[in-house]
Amino acid sequence: MDRYTEQRIADGLVRAATAIVLAVLVLVVGVTLVRGGRALLANPAIVVTPPGSTYMLDGAGGFLHAVLGSLLVVGPATVISTVLAISTATYLQSDYSSERFAEYANLFLNVLWGTPPIVYGVFVLTIMIGAGTRASLLAGILSITVFQYPIITRYTDEALRSVSTELKETTYGLGATRFETIRVATRAALPGVVAGVIMGFARGIGDAATVLFTAGGSTAMPGGLLEPATTLPILIFQQATSFNAEVRSHAYAASFVLIVTVLALIGASKLLAGRFARYTPGGQSE
Amino acid sequence: MSNESTRLRRRLAVEGASSVWFRAAGYFALLVFGVIGATLVWKSLPVLTEYSLVELLTSATWDPARNSFGFMPAIVGTLAVSGISMAIGAPIAILTAIYLAEYATDPWKTVISSFVDALAAIPGVVFGLVGLIVVVPFVGDYLAPVFGVDSAGQGILTASLVMSIIVTPFIVSLTVESLEALPLELREATLSVGATEWEVTKHVLLRAAGPGILSALLLGFGRVFGATIVPAMLIGSQTLVPETVFSPGQTLTTIIVNDFGELMSLPLTQSALIFVGLLLLVVVWLFNFAAMLLRRRLERRWQY
Amino acid sequence: MTETDTAIETDDLRVTYTADQSVEALKGVSVGFAENELTTIIGPSGCGKTTLLKSLNRLHDIEPSAEVAGDVYVEGEPLYDTDRPVPEIRRKVGYVPQTPTPLPMSIYDNVAYGAKLHDDYSNAELDDVVETSLRKANLWDEVNGRLDAPGAGLSAGQIQRLCLARSLAVDPDVLLCDEVTSALDPVSAKEVEDTLETLKSEYSIVMVTHSMEQSQRIADTVAFLYLGELVEKTGVETFFEDPDDERTERFVAGETIVDTP
Numbered sequence: 001m002d003r004y005t006e007q008r009i010a011d012g013l014v015r016a017a018t019a020i021v022l023a024v025l026v027l028v029v030g031v032t033l034v035r036g037g038r039a040l041l042a043n044p045a046i047v048v049t050p051p052g053s054t055y056m057l058d059g060a061g062g063f064l065h066a067v068l069g070s071l072l073v074v075g076p077a078t079v080i081s082t083v084l085a086i087s088t089a090t091y092l093q094s095d096y097s098s099e100r101f102a103e104y105a106n107l108f109l110n111v112l113w114g115t116p117p118i119v120y121g122v123f124v125l126t127i128m129i130g131a132g133t134r135a136s137l138l139a140g141i142l143s144i145t146v147f148q149y150p151i152i153t154r155y156t157d158e159a160l161r162s163v164s165t166e167l168k169e170t171t172y173g174l175g176a177t178r179f180e181t182i183r184v185a186t187r188a189a190l191p192g193v194v195a196g197v198i199m200g201f202a203r204g205i206g207d208a209a210t211v212l213f214t215a216g217g218s219t220a221m222p223g224g225l226l227e228p229a230t231t232l233p234i235l236i237f238q239q240a241t242s243f244n245a246e247v248r249s250h251a252y253a254a255s256f257v258l259i260v261t262v263l264a265l266i267g268a269s270k271l272l273a274g275r276f277a278r279y280t281p282g283g284q285s286e
Numbered sequence: 287m288s289n290e291s292t293r294l295r296r297r298l299a300v301e302g303a304s305s306v307w308f309r310a311a312g313y314f315a316l317l318v319f320g321v322i323g324a325t326l327v328w329k330s331l332p333v334l335t336e337y338s339l340v341e342l343l344t345s346a347t348w349d350p351a352r353n354s355f356g357f358m359p360a361i362v363g364t365l366a367v368s369g370i371s372m373a374i375g376a377p378i379a380i381l382t383a384i385y386l387a388e389y390a391t392d393p394w395k396t397v398i399s400s401f402v403d404a405l406a407a408i409p410g411v412v413f414g415l416v417g418l419i420v421v422v423p424f425v426g427d428y429l430a431p432v433f434g435v436d437s438a439g440q441g442i443l444t445a446s447l448v449m450s451i452i453v454t455p456f457i458v459s460l461t462v463e464s465l466e467a468l469p470l471e472l473r474e475a476t477l478s479v480g481a482t483e484w485e486v487t488k489h490v491l492l493r494a495a496g497p498g499i500l501s502a503l504l505l506g507f508g509r510v511f512g513a514t515i516v517p518a519m520l521i522g523s524q525t526l527v528p529e530t531v532f533s534p535g536q537t538l539t540t541i542i543v544n545d546f547g548e549l550m551s552l553p554l555t556q557s558a559l560i561f562v563g564l565l566l567l568v569v570v571w572l573f574n575f576a577a578m579l580l581r582r583r584l585e586r587r588w589q590y
Numbered sequence: 591m592t593e594t595d596t597a598i599e600t601d602d603l604r605v606t607y608t609a610d611q612s613v614e615a616l617k618g619v620s621v622g623f624a625e626n627e628l629t630t631i632i633g634p635s636g637c638g639k640t641t642l643l644k645s646l647n648r649l650h651d652i653e654p655s656a657e658v659a660g661d662v663y664v665e666g667e668p669l670y671d672t673d674r675p676v677p678e679i680r681r682k683v684g685y686v687p688q689t690p691t692p693l694p695m696s697i698y699d700n701v702a703y704g705a706k707l708h709d710d711y712s713n714a715e716l717d718d719v720v721e722t723s724l725r726k727a728n729l730w731d732e733v734n735g736r737l738d739a740p741g742a743g744l745s746a747g748q749i750q751r752l753c754l755a756r757s758l759a760v761d762p763d764v765l766l767c768d769e770v771t772s773a774l775d776p777v778s779a780k781e782v783e784d785t786l787e788t789l790k791s792e793y794s795i796v797m798v799t800h801s802m803e804q805s806q807r808i809a810d811t812v813a814f815l816y817l818g819e820l821v822e823k824t825g826v827e828t829f830f831e832d833p834d835d836e837r838t839e840r841f842v843a844g845e846t847i848v849d850t851p
Contacts, residue, residue: 003482004675010484014389017381024451025405031416084311091312105312108319111574114505116512118539122563123322126329177301206409209514213546233411237515240415255412266407391654471687474649475753479704479760480681494694
């Protein structure tokens, strides 16, 4: 084949592939927004109405239990995993640990990040079996915490690593302790850290596999830490194949809520990172 | 004076306490890793002592109620879904990455990159739902009849098509990263001997970014391998070795989803399902470690 | 000094970078570079030296923010206003970047790569091209026997000569060198300089440098670029001893040039 023909074919292929990816995005978001939007418009109150007693059969009431459940699972989980993640990431900086340790720990964190969420679910479930407890809000929080921990740690570690050595040296030069120095460094790395926490939250709120057995997928309002709960992704998963059109339409509406939330979070994380970045030398960090 | 020394003592106490906490948190990363592995191994032991590993992996009969635990159908299903979705997703992802890194200019580049990021952020369950609304009827009513196959729409191919969408943005962003890390001089030097832009990409850039792209593919494979919700919604959940790509099937992950609830009370079944979790963990961890080692080794050799 | 034929020349060449704000890096440069001579382009940093060099090989094509106006002529043929495929043009004008840049392949393939793109060589012919090019680049004796080793394994100075060999293998008329010795230690730099000196009898070499000493050592002609304009171009002796322009005189003397736009 002529070299220039090959060039033209390659140009075309490269553009076609990109067009396919964009078309798929439009399709997925579009279908979700249209179907979900239609269901929501028909009855907007379902988002804030608790489920009725025959909810799974005919969609009586709404899915407030899942909205609350999502917040009650992912909110506390994000707080706990953020505290753990920032602490771990701090230890991985050269102030505390050797390069070698950090390298190995990062290797393990990357692998944890790549671990299928269902494995975290099975892990927490195994512990629950051992402890003789049933599915509960607490177990859901625990599994999402384990799921988010490597994600937020990797972001925080990268953000802390991007803080200049000079900043730390200056702070040490003032007679600050390691703890005081790392606090200054964390402040300088804040955009990256915040972006990481938001990413962790977004991932956590969208995941179903980790919480499917651990939180329980209940059809009642969350009743307490040790009571079963459900989340939006679980609700979508369970109701998407329902024979009742009303129940199915709740799954569509829930995905509308979910996709809008997640995309807004991602957008916010980007904007925040950009806004904070104005205060850090070297500009935008992600 | 005494006031100052109290202050110093307090600061040093904070320093001491915090460093103990940070050290604990640092080792926590390794601990999580170890505890997950150990727990799953421990709870898999019942089924592993009862049956040989070879038997579990090669038997085609899955009937937990009668204590037959053959993972063959699920393994075949997992490999089929992973294979097909990578075969569809990987070329599209690499071509898109080439577009983003080598062709696109701002503002298009920024816009398209954010779209790819958005695609990566959409929860799996939403893809599953759209799969049910769009891909299931497409495969069942249009694609399968073309091949003369009777299909309800749910099956290996349907799950694979949607998984290929999920894995694409993941591979795109890692590949773009590898390509953009290459120096401009590499492109200039190659162009200057009279290569076309496509030849630069094909012969030089893809090779120089090869370690990164290869590790992106391995990581992507690991993602599909462990994907749960989308296959569970779209594969049709029949624990049989699939005959065609239109057949319903089962993957290692969907077998957990489908059987955990109802059969949790049987201890041996419980152990068998936890063993599936262990299997997933081992395979995915191997893929991840392989990806990282491979990358490190190849990068040393090519020095790019 | 006798007048020689011109190998490559620019006609009112203007390059504008439009990334953040519009910056005119070259403001209408018309200059010819003589055949089989070594011409150095010198000037303070940011004066457009590299921009000029790259436009002689259409390398700005891959920089979307660079706009080129005017034209470049190689043997009377225009580079920009033409229907010929750009790779055919670039083939006639070799380019060696500032950073030592091996392609991610073996030493042999580094040299053979360009040649293989343009012509169908038999293996024996290709071996011959590789050996000739490496010999011309003074690298043959150092790499003979390990041609299959990766190019990236060589030292920086060797890589720079490998890059020369790679350019020579496609048989160009003009060779563009962008501060090719600035990333090297003095010994390696000397080796590259020596190589260039032997090459200039066969090729027309245009070299950007920031070192006046280097120009004095190896150049036949020196072009002085200042703020995107050609101040003067003259034989090396005249340039350093009796330049026409006052700004050249000051630059050679190492003084700050007062900005006279």
